[in-house]
Amino acid sequence: MNFTLWLLLSFCGLTLGQEGLPETEVTTETGSCFPDMCKFLKEFAAMKAKLESVEKNLKETESQVLKGKTLEAKLKETETLKVVFSAGILGNAAIGPFNTPTTLIYRRVITNLGNAYNQNTGIFVAPVRGMYYFSFFYRAGGGHKVRLLLMKNNEHVLESSDQKTLNDGADNGGNAAFVELQQGDQVYVQLHPETHVFGGSHTTTFSGFLLHQI
Numbered sequence: 001m002n003f004t005l006w007l008l009l010s011f012c013g014l015t016l017g018q019e020g021l022p023e024t025e026v027t028t029e030t031g032s033c034f035p036d037m038c039k040f041l042k043e044f045a046a047m048k049a050k051l052e053s054v055e056k057n058l059k060e061t062e063s064q065v066l067k068g069k070t071l072e073a074k075l076k077e078t079e080t081l082k083v084v085f086s087a088g089i090l091g092n093a094a095i096g097p098f099n100t101p102t103t104l105i106y107r108r109v110i111t112n113l114g115n116a117y118n119q120n121t122g123i124f125v126a127p128v129r130g131m132y133y134f135s136f137f138y139r140a141g142g143g144h145k146v147r148l149l150l151m152k153n154n155e156h157v158l159e160s161s162d163q164k165t166l167n168d169g170a171d172n173g174g175n176a177a178f179v180e181l182q183q184g185d186q187v188y189v190q191l192h193p194e195t196h197v198f199g200g201s202h203t204t205t206f207s208g209f210l211l212h213q214i
Helices: 002-018 023-032 034-080
Strands: 084-088 108-113 123-125 130-141 146-152 155-162 170-181 186-191 205-213
Touching: 130 146, 130 155, 130 186, 146 170, 155 170, 186 205
Parallel strands: none
Antiparallel strands: 084 108, 084 205, 123 186, 130 170, 130 205, 146 155, 146 186
16 A cells, blocks of 8 residues: 555656656656556556455455354364263162152163263253253052152252052153253252152163253
8 A cells, every 4th residue: 555655656746747847848758658657557556456355355265264163163062072871770679758859869870971960969960051851760669659850950840650559560650851951950850758669770760961052
């Protein structure tokens, strides 16, 4: 830009300088020099416009590349973070009934990718904000009521239950849900007071996984 301004100023200076010359000299100088200067300035302006266009295209390309790298990084982060767990209750005996709500502890860990499930407390803690899927299944005897609740922090999300019956030796049930969690939210299965389930690592289970981050 400064070079262009310098050329224009030089051109103007030459033009003003010609005003003091005789008419014949002005005509001679204009015919031999000024057309070349005008041609040069036009070519220079065209070249400058092309360079500005190239610079603009380069900036757009750079912006697209940076966006692509950012997206790739996010995809890699999502691919790297895998959260999957499945666990069952050890033993082969009745659990409950209890007088108060009781968190079931599934101590037999089948898989725990990401280590978000704690086999000592029975609680899953969300490592990131995202959409998760949880399921639980149980086996129980017909002689007692069954009621299991899927809990998010202190919120009752859903449940599965069955009534006491003398004509049914065993009950099986379960439920599942997609749940949006914030980082640090806790999810667990709670046994309702005065109800029971059978311990069984292959029948009474709790599972979940991260579907995608939000």
